Amino acid sequence: MRERSADEEAYHVGTAAMSTDAALDEAFTPSPPTEPLTVAEPARETPVHAITQVLVVGGGPAGFAAALAARRAGAEVLLVERYNHLGGLSTGGLVIWIDRMTDWNGRLVIAGIGQELLERLPQDAVAGAPRNLWGSNSEDRVAYWRERQGAFRDTVTWSPMIDPEWLKYLSVEMLIDAGVKLLLHSWVAEPLLDRQRVRGVTFESKQGRRAILAEVIVDATGDLDLCARAGLEFEADAKAGGGGIAHCLNTGWLWAGVDFARWLKFKRDDPQAHRQLMTDAGEALGFAERPVVGWSNDVALFLGPRLSGYSGVDVTDLTRVEVESRRRMVAHLDHFRRRAPGFENAWLMLSAPQIGVRHTRRLIGLDKLTADDWRQGIRHHDEIGVSPSPSQKFANVSVPYRALVARDAENLLAPGRHMSCDPQTQAFMREIPQCWLTGQAAGVAAALAASREIPVGELDAGALQAELRRQGAYLQADADSTAAVAGGPPRGPKVSITADTPAF
Numbered sequence: 001m002r003e004r005s006a007d008e009e010a011y012h013v014g015t016a017a018m019s020t021d022a023a024l025d026e027a028f029t030p031s032p033p034t035e036p037l038t039v040a041e042p043a044r045e046t047p048v049h050a051i052t053q054v055l056v057v058g059g060g061p062a063g064f065a066a067a068l069a070a071r072r073a074g075a076e077v078l079l080v081e082r083y084n085h086l087g088g089l090s091t092g093g094l095v096i097w098i099d100r101m102t103d104w105n106g107r108l109v110i111a112g113i114g115q116e117l118l119e120r121l122p123q124d125a126v127a128g129a130p131r132n133l134w135g136s137n138s139e140d141r142v143a144y145w146r147e148r149q150g151a152f153r154d155t156v157t158w159s160p161m162i163d164p165e166w167l168k169y170l171s172v173e174m175l176i177d178a179g180v181k182l183l184l185h186s187w188v189a190e191p192l193l194d195r196q197r198v199r200g201v202t203f204e205s206k207q208g209r210r211a212i213l214a215e216v217i218v219d220a221t222g223d224l225d226l227c228a229r230a231g232l233e234f235e236a237d238a239k240a241g242g243g244g245i246a247h248c249l250n251t252g253w254l255w256a257g258v259d260f261a262r263w264l265k266f267k268r269d270d271p272q273a274h275r276q277l278m279t280d281a282g283e284a285l286g287f288a289e290r291p292v293v294g295w296s297n298d299v300a301l302f303l304g305p306r307l308s309g310y311s312g313v314d315v316t317d318l319t320r321v322e323v324e325s326r327r328r329m330v331a332h333l334d335h336f337r338r339r340a341p342g343f344e345n346a347w348l349m350l351s352a353p354q355i356g357v358r359h360t361r362r363l364i365g366l367d368k369l370t371a372d373d374w375r376q377g378i379r380h381h382d383e384i385g386v387s388p389s390p391s392q393k394f395a396n397v398s399v400p401y402r403a404l405v406a407r408d409a410e411n412l413l414a415p416g417r418h419m420s421c422d423p424q425t426q427a428f429m430r431e432i433p434q435c436w437l438t439g440q441a442a443g444v445a446a447a448l449a450a451s452r453e454i455p456v457g458e459l460d461a462g463a464l465q466a467e468l469r470r471q472g473a474y475l476q477a478d479a480d481s482t483a484a485v486a487g488g489p490p491r492g493p494k495v496s497i498t499a500d501t502p503a504f
């Protein structure tokens with residue numbers, strides 16, 4: 001096992017993060033040239049594949065919501081995704097545990113497209129606490145739902161498990177119904193720059209390299225690929241002052257053939273035996289990952305093992321983490337089948353088609369959502385929605401539009417896990433519901449800016465909020481005003497937004 005550096009150790013997250021075996025890496029890692037070497041590529045003419053008003057790059061939670069919202073706001077929209085499905089990590093990454101959409105009072109604060117998506121899934125494809133229990137602090141209810149990922153800090157929450165295949169299917173159908181154009185199997189390569197504007201992108205597919213031209217572009221790659229390739233500055237640490245810490249990576253797994261009710265009963269009835277089993281697993285496997293129940297009682301989800309010290313934008317690291325995660329998946333299967341009640345007949349249903357990357361780069365936006373903001377309960381005047389807060393000590397978190405607007409480009413928005421925020425804020429703003437929220441807002445903004453032919457940073461926040469409300473989003477202005485601003489005064493007026501747009 002490779003020793004963790006002091007920084008990695010400092011960012012030791014969760015139960016037992018660790019790094020992979022350096023000696024084993026050598027078996028599959030290609031050797032670099034002995035000295036730095038480059039090749040010159042010939043200049044070429046690239047065919048234009050499509051022209052659109054709004055281009056959304058990436059079909060994860062943020063990109064899906066952005067495309068749908070932009071279309072519903074009247075724009076011509078094209079979404080480009082490198083894989084064969086939509087949903088990003090929420091489907092392909094097997095992150096099927098949709099985190100909290102309700103606040104501490106049980107109010108559904110992440111509404112809009114995220115809510116609609118969950119409501120349209122077939123009933124047997126979603127498992128979570130019923131509406132009448134959201135916000136409940138009853139000990140029995142909390143105990144029941146805690147075992148099923150449906151309670152947090154002694155409160156029952158709306159944080160369901162979903163079947164990823166249904167989410168993939170439904171996401172595509174909703175976009176097609178709305179009239180969004182779609183390109184799958186298309187990997188966006190480079191932005192086409194014209195001073196502060198991005199005129200479009202090139203992408204690679206089985207048809208070779210092609211271009212798409214657009215008026216407004218939404219970078220929903222999760223890793224801020226477009227902004228980074230455009231040469232925009234970005235932030236990278238997952239920990240304040242973390243010295244290059246990238247957070248941990250892993251490929252999750254799903255097992256079927258599990259009797260989860262038996263496993264939960266075992267844990268409840270014999271906590272000592274359960275502890276021993278996990279300790280033994282830790283000793284035998286080097287690390288023990290905890291199963292959680294999926295959307296169905298016979299499906300177990302492992303969202304680890306969290307491997308630290310790697311970068312989600314380094315192809316060698318990505319390869320290592322894939323190899324190591326699957327090795328651990330097989331080792332865990334063997335141990336659980338032999339030792340864990342309810343897992344005797346478990347089988348490998350799927351390892352995630354998309355590697356689990358929590359954090360790589362963060363946008364430098366016109367604004368930045370920070371822990372100071374939500375600790376003080378600041379309500380932003382360009383609020384595009386609210387997130388549940390990390391603990392009962394804080395009011396709901398007001399999310400500013402300007403944290404999605406690239407500071408150094410006229411027509412680039414970046415919702416999702418790479419929005420402009422500090423590391424503490426990224427820890428919850430990266431969750432799937434929050435990515436739906438920021439994606440929907442970016443989509444509406446992109447459509448309005450395109451139709452008015454103005455830079456995205458000059459959009460009137462009132463118009464943006466009105467369209468978001470029309471699309472079912474929840475904004476604090478909708479709520480009881482005394483409850484909504486708990487914790488502190490609003491920060492200065494930010495209604496009319498003007499971009500400061502230095503050259504790339």
Ligand SMILES: Cc1cc2nc3c(=O)[nH]c(=O)nc-3n(C[C@H](O)[C@H](O)[C@H](O)COP(=O)(O)OP(=O)(O)OC[C@H]3O[C@@H](n4cnc5c(N)ncnc54)[C@H](O)[C@@H]3O)c2cc1C
Nearest residue numbers: 058060061062082088089099188221222356357416417432
């Ligand atoms: C292991 C793990 C556990 C997590 N646990 C939870 C949890 O329990 N609950 C929760 O709510 N959230 C959880 N999260 C966080 C959440 O899954 C992600 O932060 C969220 O999915 C991010 O959404 P996104 O749309 O910003 O990016 P992504 O989901 O990463 O989607 C980005 C999409 O863009 C596509 N793309 C990227 N680059 C290109 C390109 N160049 N060209 C074309 N397409 C491209 C990708 O293929 C992908 O489909 C977890 C994350 C991980 C990794």
